[in-house]
Amino acid sequence: MRLPESQVAVLEAADATEELTIDQVSEAAGVPPETVTGAVFDLEDAGYLTVSTDETVSYTVTDEGETYADDGLPEVRLYRAALDAGADDAPVSMGAVIGQADLDGPEVDIALANYARKGYGEVESGQITADPDADPATDTEAAALRALVAEEGSRASEESLDDIDVAHEDALDQLVRRGLVERTERTVRSVTLTDEGVTLLMEGVEVAETVDRLTPEMLASGEWEDVEFAAYNVEADAPDHRGGKVHILRQTAERVKDTLVGMGFQEMDGPHADSEFWINDCLFMPQDHPARTHWDQFALDVPPMDDIPEDLLDSVRSAHLEGVGEDGDGYHSPWTEEVARGVDLRGHTTSLSMRYLSGTEVGELDPPERFFSVEKVYRNDTLDPTHLLEFFQIEGWVMAEDLSVRDLMGTFEEFYQQFGITDLQFKPHYNPYTEPSFELFGTHPETGELIEIGNSGMFREEVLRPLGVECDVMAWGLALERLLMLMYGFDDIRDVHGTLCDLDLLRDTEVLH
Numbered sequence: 001m002r003l004p005e006s007q008v009a010v011l012e013a014a015d016a017t018e019e020l021t022i023d024q025v026s027e028a029a030g031v032p033p034e035t036v037t038g039a040v041f042d043l044e045d046a047g048y049l050t051v052s053t054d055e056t057v058s059y060t061v062t063d064e065g066e067t068y069a070d071d072g073l074p075e076v077r078l079y080r081a082a083l084d085a086g087a088d089d090a091p092v093s094m095g096a097v098i099g100q101a102d103l104d105g106p107e108v109d110i111a112l113a114n115y116a117r118k119g120y121g122e123v124e125s126g127q128i129t130a131d132p133d134a135d136p137a138t139d140t141e142a143a144a145l146r147a148l149v150a151e152e153g154s155r156a157s158e159e160s161l162d163d164i165d166v167a168h169e170d171a172l173d174q175l176v177r178r179g180l181v182e183r184t185e186r187t188v189r190s191v192t193l194t195d196e197g198v199t200l201l202m203e204g205v206e207v208a209e210t211v212d213r214l215t216p217e218m219l220a221s222g223e224w225e226d227v228e229f230a231a232y233n234v235e236a237d238a239p240d241h242r243g244g245k246v247h248i249l250r251q252t253a254e255r256v257k258d259t260l261v262g263m264g265f266q267e268m269d270g271p272h273a274d275s276e277f278w279i280n281d282c283l284f285m286p287q288d289h290p291a292r293t294h295w296d297q298f299a300l301d302v303p304p305m306d307d308i309p310e311d312l313l314d315s316v317r318s319a320h321l322e323g324v325g326e327d328g329d330g331y332h333s334p335w336t337e338e339v340a341r342g343v344d345l346r347g348h349t350t351s352l353s354m355r356y357l358s359g360t361e362v363g364e365l366d367p368p369e370r371f372f373s374v375e376k377v378y379r380n381d382t383l384d385p386t387h388l389l390e391f392f393q394i395e396g397w398v399m400a401e402d403l404s405v406r407d408l409m410g411t412f413e414e415f416y417q418q419f420g421i422t423d424l425q426f427k428p429h430y431n432p433y434t435e436p437s438f439e440l441f442g443t444h445p446e447t448g449e450l451i452e453i454g455n456s457g458m459f460r461e462e463v464l465r466p467l468g469v470e471c472d473v474m475a476w477g478l479a480l481e482r483l484l485m486l487m488y489g490f491d492d493i494r495d496v497h498g499t500l501c502d503l504d505l506l507r508d509t510e511v512l513h
C-alpha cells in the first residue's frame with residue numbers, strides 16, 4: 001500500500017492501545033500539527049484511525065495575579081488592616097486603614113470594588129467596617145489563585161483544580177473577570193490505530209511520492225502527467241490567522257453609500273465643527289430652544305465663524321423674528337448674530353443639508369435633486385446601550401415639486417428593504433424644522449423590541465424660504481448604528497464602539513454587498 005508521506009508518518013507514530021494527541025503524534029512523527037491533523041482526517045476516513053475529541057479548559061495566572069498570589073488580594077489586605085484598626089468594633093476612617101494595608105494606586109480601587117461584594121464589611125462616607133465573621137482563609141478566589149500558582153508553570157487543568165478542592169466555577173470566573181487569570185479553551189483530538197490500521201502496518205506501507213503544487217517546470221517538461229497530486233483536506237484544522245479588516249460600521253457605511261448612490265443620490269461633505277447658524281438657526285430652532293444648550297450640544301471655545309453669507313444671515317434672522325409668508329409669525333424671543341456665529345460640534349448632519357440647500361456648496365440647485373451623507377455627529381447624551389456621545393447619521397433629502405409624505409415613506413421602504421428590513425413603522429413626531437414629521441421604527445431581530453431608527457419630515461417654509469428654496473424638500477436623519485443592530489442582532493451599541501466592543505462580533509460579522 002502506498003500512502004502520502006505525512007499519512008505514513010502518522011500511522012507509524014500512532015498506537016493501537018494508547019490514545020495519542022495530535023501534538024504527541026506531531027512530535028513523534030516530526031511533522032507539524034496542521035499536517036498531522038490533515039493526515040489524521042484522511043486516515044480516519046479510510047478507516048485506519050479513530051479520532052476522539054476532548055474540549056479542555058486551562059487557566060494561566062497573569063502577572064497581576066502572580067503579584068496578588070504573593071502579597072494577598074487587595075481586599076484581603078484591606079480586611080486585615082481594618083481588623084487591626086478595630087473596624088470590627090466600630091467604623092474606622094478609610095484613609096488610615098488604606099495606609100496600613102499598604103495599598104497603592106489602582107489597588108485601592110480594586111480593594112474597594114471587591115470588599116463589600118465578598119462580605120468583608122462595608123465602606124460608606126469615608127468610614128470602613130469589618131465583619132468579624134468574615135474569614136480570608138475561606139476566600140475562594142484567593143484559594144483558587146494560590147492553587148493555580150502552585151501548579152507547575154502556573155498552568156492547571158480543570159481536573160487538577162478539582163483535586164485541590166477549590167474549583168468553584170464562580171471563583172475562577174471572578175478571577176478571569178478581574179484579569180488575574182486567563183482562560184483558554186482548546187479542542188484536543190486524540191488518535192488510536194484501528195484493527196485495519198494495525199493490519200495495514202503489518203502488511204507494510206510505502207511512501208507515495210505526491211506533489212502538492214503544480215510548477216511551470218512540470219508543465220513545460222510534461223512531468224505533470226505522471227506525478228500523483230496530494231489531495232487538499234479543506235476540513236483540516238488550521239491555525240487562526242486574524243488579519244486587520246475594515247470595521248463593520250465602516251463597511252456598512254460604505255454599503256449605505258452605494259445603496260443611496262444607486263438610488264440617484266449625490267454625497268454631501270462638510271465640517272464636523274460648524275457654526276450654530278448652520279446647525280440650528282437655519283433649521284428654525286429658536287436660540288433659546290432647550291436642545292441648544294450645553295446639556296445637548298458640545299460648544300467649542302474657538303473664534304466665531306465669520307464666513308456666513310450676509311444675505312442668508314439676514315433672511316434667517318428675519319424668519320426667526322418675523323416669520324415667513326403673509327401669515328407668518330416669528331418666535332418672540334431674542335436672536336443674536338453672536339449666538340449664530342458660535343461654533344459647536346454638529347449634533348446632526350442636517351447642517352450639511354442646510355449648506356447644500358442654500359446654494360453655498362454646489363451652487364443653485366435645479367429640482368429634482370437628491371443628496372445624502374453618512375457622517376459622524378456628536379451629542380452630549382448619557383451613555384447607555386443605545387446612546388453614545390458620537391454616532392453616524394445617514395442624512396438625506398430630496399428636492400422636487402409636489403412631494404408628499406407618501407414619497408418619504410416609499411423612499412424609506414425602498415432603502416431599508418435593501419438591508420432586509422421590511423417591517424418599518426412610522427410615528428408622528430415634532431421637529432421645529434419639519435411639518436409633518438415622523439419617526440421610524442424597526443423591530444430588533446433578537447429582542448423583538450421596537451427601536452427608533454430615524455427621524456424625518458418635510459422641511460417647513462420657515463426653513464426653505466430663507467435658503468431661497470421654492471419647491472418641496474423631504475428630509476431625514478437615520479442612525480447607522482441602529483441599522484447595524486437590526487442587521488446583525490446585537491443590542492448594545494457599545495458592542496461596536498469603544499473599549500467594551502465585542503471583538504468576536506467585529507471579527508466574525510460579514511457585511512455583504
Ligand SMILES: N[C@@H](Cc1ccccc1)C(=O)O
Binds near residue numbers: 347455456475
Ligand atoms: N436632524 C434630525 C433628523 C432630521 C433631518 C432632516 C429632517 C428631519 C429630521 C435628527 O438629528 O434627529
